[in-house]
Amino acid sequence: ARAAWPAFPFTPATAPFIAEICQQLDGIPLAIELAAVRVNALSIEKIAERLTYRFNLLTRHPHTTLPQHQTLSALVDWSYDLLDENERTLFQRLSIFSGSWTLEAAEAICASTPDDVPYTHPLHPMDILPILTRLIDKSLVQVPEINGENTRYRYLETIRQYARQKLRASGDEPQAFNNHAHYYLRLVSEANPLLKSSEQVQWTARLYAEQDNLRSAQNWWFQTNPTNALKMAGLMGRYWDRQGLYTEGRETLEKALSTSQNAPLPDRIKALKWASGLAMRQANYEKGKTLAREGLELTRSQDDKVNMAAFLNILGLITSGEGNDQEAQKFIAESVALQRQLENLWGIASGLDNLSNITRALGDAPHALTYMLECLEITRKLGDKFLIANNLVGAAEIYLDLNELTTAQQHLKDAIHLQQELNDQQGMAYALGELGVIAWLQKNYATAQNFLENSLKIRQNIGDKHGEGYILYLMSLNALACEDFLLAKGYLKTGLEILWPLGEQRITLNCLEALGHVAAGIGDTTRAIKLWAATHTLREQANLQNRAIFRTFHATKLEQTRHTPGGPAFTPHWQAGISMSIEALRALANDFFAHP
Numbered sequence: 001a002r003a004a005w006p007a008f009p010f011t012p013a014t015a016p017f018i019a020e021i022c023q024q025l026d027g028i029p030l031a032i033e034l035a036a037v038r039v040n041a042l043s044i045e046k047i048a049e050r051l052t053y054r055f056n057l058l059t060r061h062p063h064t065t066l067p068q069h070q071t072l073s074a075l076v077d078w079s080y081d082l083l084d085e086n087e088r089t090l091f092q093r094l095s096i097f098s099g100s101w102t103l104e105a106a107e108a109i110c111a112s113t114p115d116d117v118p119y120t121h122p123l124h125p126m127d128i129l130p131i132l133t134r135l136i137d138k139s140l141v142q143v144p145e146i147n148g149e150n151t152r153y154r155y156l157e158t159i160r161q162y163a164r165q166k167l168r169a170s171g172d173e174p175q176a177f178n179n180h181a182h183y184y185l186r187l188v189s190e191a192n193p194l195l196k197s198s199e200q201v202q203w204t205a206r207l208y209a210e211q212d213n214l215r216s217a218q219n220w221w222f223q224t225n226p227t228n229a230l231k232m233a234g235l236m237g238r239y240w241d242r243q244g245l246y247t248e249g250r251e252t253l254e255k256a257l258s259t260s261q262n263a264p265l266p267d268r269i270k271a272l273k274w275a276s277g278l279a280m281r282q283a284n285y286e287k288g289k290t291l292a293r294e295g296l297e298l299t300r301s302q303d304d305k306v307n308m309a310a311f312l313n314i315l316g317l318i319t320s321g322e323g324n325d326q327e328a329q330k331f332i333a334e335s336v337a338l339q340r341q342l343e344n345l346w347g348i349a350s351g352l353d354n355l356s357n358i359t360r361a362l363g364d365a366p367h368a369l370t371y372m373l374e375c376l377e378i379t380r381k382l383g384d385k386f387l388i389a390n391n392l393v394g395a396a397e398i399y400l401d402l403n404e405l406t407t408a409q410q411h412l413k414d415a416i417h418l419q420q421e422l423n424d425q426q427g428m429a430y431a432l433g434e435l436g437v438i439a440w441l442q443k444n445y446a447t448a449q450n451f452l453e454n455s456l457k458i459r460q461n462i463g464d465k466h467g468e469g470y471i472l473y474l475m476s477l478n479a480l481a482c483e484d485f486l487l488a489k490g491y492l493k494t495g496l497e498i499l500w501p502l503g504e505q506r507i508t509l510n511c512l513e514a515l516g517h518v519a520a521g522i523g524d525t526t527r528a529i530k531l532w533a534a535t536h537t538l539r540e541q542a543n544l545q546n547r548a549i550f551r552t553f554h555a556t557k558l559e560q561t562r563h564t565p566g567g568p569a570f571t572p573h574w575q576a577g578i579s580m581s582i583e584a585l586r587a588l589a590n591d592f593f594a595h596p
Contacts (some may be wrong), residue, residue, distance in 0.1 A: 017044040019488060057124050074160045079140060085211035087119045088166070089142060090131045095163035096176040099212035100144070100154035103129060109179040118171050152209065177220050180375035184210065184217035185228060188235040193451065195238045196346060198383035201421055207239050208423065217251060231267045236273025241281070242386055244425030244462035250278045257291075269307050273314070280318050281426070283466040283502045288318045306347065309338035313351055316358070321466065323542050325361050348376040349387055353394055360398055361506070363545050369398045386427070389418035393430050400437060401548045409438055426467075429458040433471055441549065442476050448478050469499040469507045476514045477553065485521040493593045500586070506544045509535045513546070513554060517587055520561050526568050527592060532558060533577025533583045 027081065083091060093110040094101070106124040123131070135141040142154050168174045194211065207214065214236065221229035231257040240249030253275035257268070272295035279288035294519065296311040298304075316331030321339045332355045339347035352375035360368035372395045379387040396411035412431045419427040436451035452475050472495030479488035487588040492511050499508045516531035532554075539545065546554070562570050580588070 014044050015032070015041060021071075026419055029506060050384040076144060076159065078120070079138065080166070082138070083135075085121065085133055086127065086131050087122065089119075089123060091135060091218060091299075092125075092163050092170055093119075093172065093176050094132075094135075094141070094153075094165035095155065095160050095167050096173075096180045097155075097160075097213055098216040100209070102150070102152055102153040103132070104149070105183060105213075106132060106153070107406070108183045109176065114159060119175055121172075150206075150209075154229065155531070178224075180213070181217040181224075181228070185221070185232050185235075186213055188232060188239075189216065192235045192238060195242065196382075196384050200385060204239070204242065204422055208243070222255065222259065226256070227263045227267070230256040230260040230263045230271050232256075234267055234270035237270065241274065241277060242422065242424060244429075244458070246278045246281045246462075247463045250275060250282065250284075253278065262395070265302060269295055269302075269304065272298070273307060274312050276311070276314050276318075280314055280321065281462055283321060283504060285318050285322050285503065289315065292318065306344060307341055309335040309342070309344075309347055309351070312338070313347075313354060317354055320354075320358050321504065323544055325358050326543060327363070329355070329358050345378050345382055346384065346387075349375045349382065349384075349391075352378070353387070353391055356394055356398070359546070360401065362543070363548075365398050365401050365548070369395065369402070373397060385418045386422055386424060389415040389422070389424060389431075390425050392418075393427065393434065396431075396434055400434060400441075403549075405441065406437055409435070410440075425458050425462050426464060429455045429462070429464065429467060429471075433467075436471075436474060436478070437549070439483065440474070443481070445478055445482050449475070452478065465498050465502055466504055466507065469495045469502075469504065469511070471513060472498070473507055473510050476511070477550070478520070480514065480521065481518050483521065485518050487513065487519045488521075489593070496589065505538075505542055506546075509539055509544060510546055510550065512589060515592065517554075517557050519592060520557065523566070524592070525561060526573050527588065528561060529568070529570060529573040530577035530580065530588060531585070533574040533590075534580040537578045537580075538582060538585070 010241055080088065080091070088104075090110055094258060096109065097105070107128045111123040111125040111128055132141065134155075136143060139160060141156075142156065144152060144154060145440035164173075165585060185299050188207070191203045191207055195207075196202065196205075213311045218229065218236075221232055233253045237249060237253065240246065240252075244504060257271055257275060260268075272291050276288045276291035276295060279285075279291060283320035292311050292314045296308060296315070299308040299311060312331050312335035314326045316335065318328075319325075319331060320328035332351055336348060336351035336355060339351055355370045356371035356375060358370060372391060376388065376391040376395060379391055392411045394417035396408040396415070397403075399408035399411065412435050416431045418424075419431060430453035432451045436448045436455065439445070439451060452471055456468065456471045456475070458464075459471060472491045476488040476491040476495070479485075479491060492515050495511050496508065496515075499511065512531055513535040516535070517530040518530060519525070545551070
């Protein structure tokens with residue numbers, strides 16, 4: 001770069017763009033040098049941005065290119081010209097893959113076609129392996145790892161773009177895209193039921209390896225066939241949910257629902273189910289309710305009891321998230337009753353899991369444990385490791401509330417083992433959070449902080465706003481136990497900034513209650529008493545109890561403040577807090593945050 005422009009700055013500001021350019025150019029020396037000579041005409045940021053069109057950007061410039069250099073395109077041309085016709089044909093068609101591919105996919109997409117439109121130059125599926133082998137021998141195709149049937153092949157991105165230009169020029173690009181999209185639609189159709197079977201680990205890993213190709217296929221369907229776009233999005237729902245890809249899933253499903261109004265009803269119902277469920281995961285309750293109610297109406301019109309039960313389950317979870325656990329319990333009990341009528345074990349297990357969680361939230365831990373243990377028995381029979389792990393975490397939460405810490409801890413460790421195998425991000429976030437609670441109860445505050453920080457990172461990555469708020473609340477309790485009141489205050493400020501827009505009540509009240517402990521800790525006892533009184537009243541009005549382990553912590557601190565010698569009169573300030581609205585309570589909290 002300095003040969004082209006001696007004043008080129010190598011600074012912390014330009015270093016990330018230099019690294020990005022080298023990575024995008026696959027470390028190819030000629031490509032990097034051709035990019036470097038552009039610094040006298042373009043900023044380093046613009047060069048990085050324009051590498052999508054690298055063969056236009058990195059053309060020879062007689063005034064800036066070193067004499068010994070050819071253009072990048074000419075360099076690859078030399079290798080391409082040495083290929084025979086079959087090799088050139090496969091070389092072009094393999095560029096349709098995003099990321100990497102398998103031999104099976106190459107045979108299906110580059111040779112056979114799912115319709116009557118032929119390629120301009122035919123290749124038989126049996127020809128693919130020997131031609132692919134020759135391309136590997138000529139260093140045009142990379143083999144990162146040999147793993148039997150799961151061996152994957154890839155292009156360097158620079159080579160892929162060159163091959164795509166040749167494919168476009170051949171006239172076969174639309175057919176290659178069409179074959180590619182059909183293949184991956186068939187793949188997700190096959191995978192969908194197996195993601196909740198004993199083969200779920202293998203199929204989850206397979207879809208994970210194909211994520212780039214799945215996105216490419218989905219985009220092709222959006223451009224050419226909205227009906228297939230909706231079908232594919234609905235089939236991807238379980239994968240997105242279990243991998244914590246909530247934002248990607250929601251955006252794709254909602255786009256598909258809005259652009260394919262005339263799709264078959266079963267496909268629309270499936271898409272509505274996952275779109276409403278993912279909206280619930282991200283605490284977007286209004287959107288979730290709208291989608292779930294549309295789905296419930298459609299299933300009732302079709303007498304589709306299986307999906308009717310699923311939408312009742314989702315509406316129950318949304319209602320619980322909004323703070324109405326008693327109404328939520330009715331929705332989910334109706335869902336479980338329908339699933340029992342249908343003898344749908346997977347649906348029964350899913351409903352019992354949620355019924356257990358809501359029953360626990362209502363303060364009935366023994367009945368919650370009964371539901372959860374029945375659920376765990378069913379999921380073990382089904383062999384659904386994802387649900388087994390989920391149930392283990394649910395059971396651990398109940399055992400924790402019953403003060404059976406050793407049992408809870410073992411359940412969580414067993415769950416994490418399964419979640420790591422499945423790459424279940426949300427599940428790991430829950431389990432790590434509960435391990436943090438156990439460490440906190442055991443006064444191992446550094447260990448608790450580590451668990452909670454890891455849980456928070458996952459929740460932030462998957463867009464779980466409700467979960468972020470909850471973990472920040474737990475982190476504030478950990479800081480309070482260490483008497484680090486300013487740190488606790490910071491956690492609560494961030495948590496409430498996340499929770500207020502969601503309209504979430506339970507965790508919001510938990511945070512405001514904890515804020516009272518911060519106020520008491522720094523000597524603002526009057527504010528503390530008002531915060532506690534207001535949260536106490538609002539909890540009673542909404543029937544939103546905190547977990548028993550946290551109620552004990554709060555009660556201890558409250559009594560200490562009540563009986564502190566020389567403190568402000570407790571009763572008058574308590575009475576003032578009781579009469580506060582949620583808006584006044586929010587103002588009281590914001591005023592506290594405004595003062596260091």
